[in-house]
Amino acid sequence: MTKVSLAINGRQIEAEVEPRRNLADFLREDQFLTGTHIGCEHGVCGACTVLVDGSPARSCITYAVACDGAEITTIEGLEKDPVMARLRAAFSQHHALQCGYCTPGMLISASDIVTRLQQADEARVRRELSGNLCRCTGYVGIVAAVRAVMAQGGAAAIEARSRRGPVGAHAASTPSSPSRSTRTQPPAYAAPGGEVRAPSSVTVEQWRAVETQGIELVQSIEVAHSREETWRFLSDLDAVTRCIPGARLTTAPQDGRAQGQMHVKLGPIVSAFAGYLEVEREDAAFRGVVRGAGSDSKSASNARGIIVYTVKPLSERSAQVDITVKFLLTGALAQFSRSGLVKDVADHITRMFARNLEASMSGTRDGAQPDHATLDAGALARAAVWKRIAGFFRRLFSS
Ligand code: FES
Ligand code: FES
Numbered sequence: 237m238t239k240v241s242l243a244i245n246g247r248q249i250e251a252e253v254e255p256r257r258n259l260a261d262f263l264r265e266d267q268f269l270t271g272t273h274i275g276c277e278h279g280v281c282g283a284c285t286v287l288v289d290g291s292p293a294r295s296c297i298t299y300a301v302a303c304d305g306a307e308i309t310t311i312e313g314l315e316k317d318p319v320m321a322r323l324r325a326a327f328s329q330h331h332a333l334q335c336g337y338c339t340p341g342m343l344i345s346a347s348d349i350v351t352r353l354q355q356a357d358e359a360r361v362r363r364e365l366s367g368n369l370c371r372c373t374g375y376v377g378i379v380a381a382v383r384a385v386m387a388q389g390g391a392a393a394i395e396a397r398s399r400r401g402p403v404g405a406h407a408a409s410t411p412s413s414p415s416r417s418t419r420t421q422p423p424a425y426a427a428p429g430g431e432v433r434a435p436s437s438v439t440v441e442q443w444r445a446v447e448t449q450g451i452e453l454v455q456s457i458e459v460a461h462s463r464e465e466t467w468r469f470l471s472d473l474d475a476v477t478r479c480i481p482g483a484r485l486t487t488a489p490q491d492g493r494a495q496g497q498m499h500v501k502l503g504p505i506v507s508a509f510a511g512y513l514e515v516e517r518e519d520a521a522f523r524g525v526v527r528g529a530g531s532d533s534k535s536a537s538n539a540r541g542i543i544v545y546t547v548k549p550l551s552e553r554s555a556q557v558d559i560t561v562k563f564l565l566t567g568a569l570a571q572f573s574r575s576g577l578v579k580d581v582a583d584h585i586t587r588m589f590a591r592n593l594e595a596s597m598s599g600t601r602d603g604a605q606p607d608h609a610t611l612d613a614g615a616l617a618r619a620a621v622w623k624r625i626a627g628f629f630r631r632l633f634s635s
Contacts, residue, residue: 240304244269245313251300257304259295260284263310271311271340275369282368286310287342292348301550313341319347322388326381334372342368342378350385358383391439438529438540446540450562451580457557457590460598463549468559469524469597473515479592490518498530508532509539522547538566557593559586 237252244267253262260277263269263286275283278299281488286295287309314320323346327330333339342365349356349364356364361379370378459466470476473489482499499508511530518524526543539561550554553617561582 240301240421242303242305243307245309253300253552255299255301259286259288259293259300262300262556263295268405269310269312273337280369281338281341282345283338283341285344285368287344292345296352298299310436312343314344314347317347319351319385322385323347323350323381326384327378330377330381330384331372332381334375336611337368338368338372342370344377344380346385349382354385354388355386364544366625376407410487416473438527442540444540444543444564446564450541450564450581453559453586455559455561455583455586455590457593457599458550459557459594460554462553463555466555467519468545469593470524470547470557471517474514475596476496476593479590479596481592486510496528496530496617509537511539527603540564561586 238255239250241250243249244263247441251262251266253266258277260272260274263272264274273283273287274296275281277296279294282294284294285292285298287293288298288303288306288541290307290309320343323343325341326360329344329580332342345365345368351360353364355359358379361382364377365378376593437561446477461469470514473492474485477483477485477496480498482549483495483496485494487495493513495510495512497508497510509530509532511528513526513528516525523546525542529538530542531538541561544560546558548558550556563582579625615619
């Protein structure tokens with residue numbers, strides 16, 4: 237058990253919690269704040285959205301111990317909030333709810349939208365709400381209610397809030413207590429001014445954290461080419477990068493080093509990571525290690541990863557590439573780490589990589605696969621998301 241101290245709806249709480257207890261269960265079962273609903277428990281549906289230090293966060297994928305020193309606001313804590321009063325009236329007037337299951341999370345996200353944007357067209361409101369799912373309404377009433385509150389010219393009347401947007405979307409603030417300094421993780425990779433640093437500037441402790449705490453993926457790919465041919469192809473950093481959906485090099489490789497970009501879309505967050513790769517190869521063992529680190533200023537997220545690959549012979553004309561990937565996310569995208577969604581997307585990207593690798597080595601790439609630069613990595617995420625959404629709806633309808 238770990239002792240945490242946090243404020244919930246303005247009330248200071250001290251509690252002993254298991255390190256694995258998520259904030260949603262802590263709020264519902266330990267604090268009896270059942271206004272926070274739980275749908276998918278994977279960070280997809282948004283039903284469990286609460287405010288952490290004033291920013292919307294998915295409480296089902298946030299550990300309670302990670303909120304030590306935080307201010308948590310649930311739907312119960314917004315009873316007298318002027319923005320929420322307007323939204324409640326508008327939701328009622330525009331028939332923006334039926335069963336009401338999604339409504340607490342929807343209202344909290346809606347309050348973020350109207351205070352952060354103040355004005356937005358329908359398409360923008362729908363995009364902003366895309367992280368909250370509703371099985372009943374078809375969203376028409378919800379969008380109308382949000383826009384109605386915006387149209388009230390609320391910017392002046394509504395209490396101003398500066399720290400809205402998803403948790404992690406803002407630069408880390410000055411820590412106000414030791415516990416908070418561990419919770420708001422400063423960018424680990426981006427240098428001041430957004431300059432991209434080489435992985436060698438990432439500290440030993442940070443690489444060790446990737447190895448000990450990172451999400452691990454293990455995959456084996458069979459290719460219809462000899463071990464030597466496969467090993468040679470893998471030495472071409474540019475060609476290999478072009479096999480990764482959404483990735484491209486932005487500088488020519490030099491001595492096994494290069495800079496690149498990777499586009500990722502997870503839930504409502506779109507990220508374009510700029511980063512740096514370093515490759516070490518052991519020819520005798522047919523083994524390579526790639527270390528990469530990047531950051532995305534838009535979502536204030538950082539990623540570090542280590543890929544180890546080994547090429548084994550299967551026959552004279554075929555080989556197996558064993559790949560182990562370990563990666564760690566911090567910032568806004570880290571919300572999704574526990575959900576398995578990140579793993580799904582990474583798994584999907586690995587499968588696409590295997591297909592592109594085989595096609596590129598066989599010279600059939602152009603016919604088999606569109607140009608990597610135009611490949612929508614977000615579509616991969618949506619495919620993974622959809623499986624979880626379908627499961628979420630199945631469970632709700634069968635309950
Ligand atoms: Fe948390 Fe669905 S229950 S996002
Ligand atoms: Fe949204 Fe029922 S009103 S899920």
